Amino acid sequence: MALTRFSVSLDKDLVRQFDARIRADRCPTRSKAVGDLIRSALVQTEWHASEEVAGALVLVYDHHKRDLVKKLTEVQHDQHTAIISTQHIHLDHDNCLEIVAVRGTPDIIAALVQRLKALKGLKHVALAAGTTGRRLA
Numbered sequence: 679m680a681l682t683r684f685s686v687s688l689d690k691d692l693v694r695q696f697d698a699r700i701r702a703d704r705c706p707t708r709s710k711a712v713g714d715l716i717r718s719a720l721v722q723t724e725w726h727a728s729e730e731v732a733g734a735l736v737l738v739y740d741h742h743k744r745d746l747v748k749k750l751t752e753v754q755h756d757q758h759t760a761i762i763s764t765q766h767i768h769l770d771h772d773n774c775l776e777i778v779a780v781r782g783t784p785d786i787i788a789a790l791v792q793r794l795k796a797l798k799g800l801k802h803v804a805l806a807a808g809t810t811g812r813r814l815a
C-alpha cells in the first residue's frame with residue numbers, strides 16, 4: 679500500500695475534540711482515524727449512488743405475534759434477490775433476533791427495509807449500511 683502524506687489545517691478545538699475521541703476509541707493513530715472517517719464517508723456515498731452495496735438488517739420480534747413470522751417470510755421471499763442469508767436466534771421464550779445479510783442496489787435494500795418496517799409487531803428494525811468493499815482502498 680503506497681502512502682501519501684498531506685497536511686490539513688483545522689480549528690484547534692476541533693482537533694482537541696478529535697484527539698479525545700481517538701483516545702476514547704483506542705485508535706492507534708490520527709492517520710488511521712482520518713482514514714476510517716474517509717472510508718465511512720465513501721460508504722455513505724455508495725448508498726447515495728445506485729451501485730451495489732451490502733449490509734445487515736437486525737430484526738427483533740415476538741414470534742407469538744399473530745401472522746408476523748408468516749409475513750416476515752413472505753417479504754423475504756419477495757425480496758430474495760437482495761438477501762444473501764438470514765440468521766435466526768431465539769433470544770428467550772418469546773423474542774427472536776434475526777440478522778438478514780443484504781446485498782444489492784440501495785433502492786432495492788431500501789424497499790426491503792420499508793416493507794419490513796411496515797409490518798406490525800416488529801419490536802426493532804435497524805440497517806447497518808455497509809459496503810461490498812470493492813470500491814474502497
Ligand code: NI
Pocket residue numbers: 741766767768769773774775
Ligand atoms: Ni426464534
